[in-house]
Amino acid sequence: MKYYFALPFFVLLTLLGAGGATRFPGPPNIIILFCDDLGYGDLSGYGHPTIRTPNLDRMAAEGMKFTNFYSGSPACTASRYALLTGRFPARSGFDWVLYPGSERGIHPREWTLAEGLKRAGYATACFGKWHLGSTKKEYLPLQNGFDEYLGLPYSNDMLPPQHPPIALIEGNDTLQLNPGQEQLSALYTERAKAFIRKHGRERFFVYLPYAMPHVPLHPGEAFAGRSPRGAYGDVVEEIDWSVGEILKVLKDEGIERNTLVFFTSDNGPWIIRDSLGGSAGLLRDGKGSTWEGGMRVPGIAWWPGAVEAGALQLQPASTLDLYATCLALAGQELPAGRSVDGRDISNLLLGKTDAAATEKPYFYYGPRELQAVRKGPWKLHVITSSQTGRDYFNGKLPLLFNLDADPSEMYDLSAARPDIVRDLMAEIERQKRAVAEEGSFFGK
Ligand code: MG
Numbered sequence: 001m002k003y004y005f006a007l008p009f010f011v012l013l014t015l016l017g018a019g020g021a022t023r024f025p026g027p028p029n030i031i032i033l034f035c036d037d038l039g040y041g042d043l044s045g046y047g048h049p050t051i052r053t054p055n056l057d058r059m060a061a062e063g064m065k066f067t068n069f070y071s072g073s074p075a076c077t078a079s080r081y082a083l084l085t086g087r088f089p090a091r092s093g094f095d096w097v098l099y100p101g102s103e104r105g106i107h108p109r110e111w112t113l114a115e116g117l118k119r120a121g122y123a124t125a126c127f128g129k130w131h132l133g134s135t136k137k138e139y140l141p142l143q144n145g146f147d148e149y150l151g152l153p154y155s156n157d158m159l160p161p162q163h164p165p166i167a168l169i170e171g172n173d174t175l176q177l178n179p180g181q182e183q184l185s186a187l188y189t190e191r192a193k194a195f196i197r198k199h200g201r202e203r204f205f206v207y208l209p210y211a212m213p214h215v216p217l218h219p220g221e222a223f224a225g226r227s228p229r230g231a232y233g234d235v236v237e238e239i240d241w242s243v244g245e246i247l248k249v250l251k252d253e254g255i256e257r258n259t260l261v262f263f264t265s266d267n268g269p270w271i272i273r274d275s276l277g278g279s280a281g282l283l284r285d286g287k288g289s290t291w292e293g294g295m296r297v298p299g300i301a302w303w304p305g306a307v308e309a310g311a312l313q314l315q316p317a318s319t320l321d322l323y324a325t326c327l328a329l330a331g332q333e334l335p336a337g338r339s340v341d342g343r344d345i346s347n348l349l350l351g352k353t354d355a356a357a358t359e360k361p362y363f364y365y366g367p368r369e370l371q372a373v374r375k376g377p378w379k380l381h382v383i384t385s386s387q388t389g390r391d392y393f394n395g396k397l398p399l400l401f402n403l404d405a406d407p408s409e410m411y412d413l414s415a416a417r418p419d420i421v422r423d424l425m426a427e428i429e430r431q432k433r434a435v436a437e438e439g440s441f442f443g444k
Pocket of ligand 1: 036037075076214266267287
């Protein structure tokens with residue numbers, strides 16, 4: 001196992017750079033593989049004892065595995081909003097979770113990652129769960145930077161009789177109502193492969209937000225009943241198969257050295273669903289919560305020849321950073337007239353250290369309010385929330401944890417380190433003030 005600061009490769013990079021040689025034949029293709037409710041502990045490469053994910057483990061062995069990677073929010077809709085806009089959704093005043101009848105959708109002023117990459121000449125496609133609005137056409141992917149779309153417009157558990165029939169949408173049109181969910185992972189995978197083959201000689205961006213492993217769990221026929229972990233293991237193993245298929249088509253097309261693939265999850269596991277939900281491993285709590293289990297998720301980057309094989313990335317990074325990084329790699333400026341919270345982490349991907357990374361605070365938002373902040377190893381909670389409704393510290397606040405030493409958030413150090421508490425409190429106040437002063441797209 002090599003760490004990110006093992007450097008011979010980068011000496012070579014620097015020499016090439018100094019000589020004016022072009023390291024890459026231009027901006028890379030970009031593929032984001034985005035699970036729904038997959039927890040930090042749900043892959044064999046992240047310690048799960050019975051779920052088998054050989055393709056993801058190989059992806060990590062050939063690329064970079066992050067151990068401190070965060071979703072932009074612990075909730076499905078807000079997390080997707082963060083990924084595609086590079087901003088904490090609270091900045092826009094956006095919702096936590098949208099329902100089939102929700103009036104809102106992604107704000108027209110947002111500048112999505114797909115819009116940025118399209119401007120850079122990329123062919124763009126989304127195959128999977130959208131969940132950024134469906135009651136108006138303007139909310140759908142084709143009006144937000146994607147050339148092609150196939151998928152469900154919201155979560156796969158928003159079904160009759162509580163909700164109207166769910167549509168499998170192609171472009172802007174309904175292809176089928178209440179599609180059999182056991183076909184979805186394979187369908188999205190096949191469409192992604194076809195898109196990659198079609199656009200393999202151009203630049204392309206594929207965003208593949210899987211329906212799974214969000215409940216209800218529907219593994220494809222070839223995977224049902226295989227995993228000792230039950231249906232949850234089956235659907236994760238099918239996603240692993242899907243990842244293997246995507247990496248294979250890149251190799252078959254000979255474009256793997258010019259394609260960045262990033263695998264992650266929208267939020268932590270739905271632990272109150274018992275064995276139908278996933279596992280956050282050694283992290284506390286699950287989705288909806290700002291404990292680490294709600295927002296820290298698997299993160300694997302793969303880009304042969306650029307991202308060093310077997311690299312282990314310990315520095316914090318997030319889905320917000322994917323936005324800024326992908327736009328930077330494509331040579332695009334960040335959008336004007338708004339704050340972007342993500343930062344370009346191509347240095348981290350390319351194995352350089354990034355001193356600024358450890359000093360930049362990362363914020364954990366609940367439905368509206370700022371609940372916690374992380375800077376370096378330190379995390380301060382000023383509000384806590386739990387999916388289980390538990391109050392682990394009997395109302396004591398603030399709480400301070402050293403996540404490097406204590407990733408499970410067991411040992412409150414607020415009394416021992418008042419200096420750190422003061423510093424992080426100031427970061428929270430600064431962020432609240434900045435967001436309030438900037439004003440949100442949606443207003444209050
Ligand atoms: Mg989710």
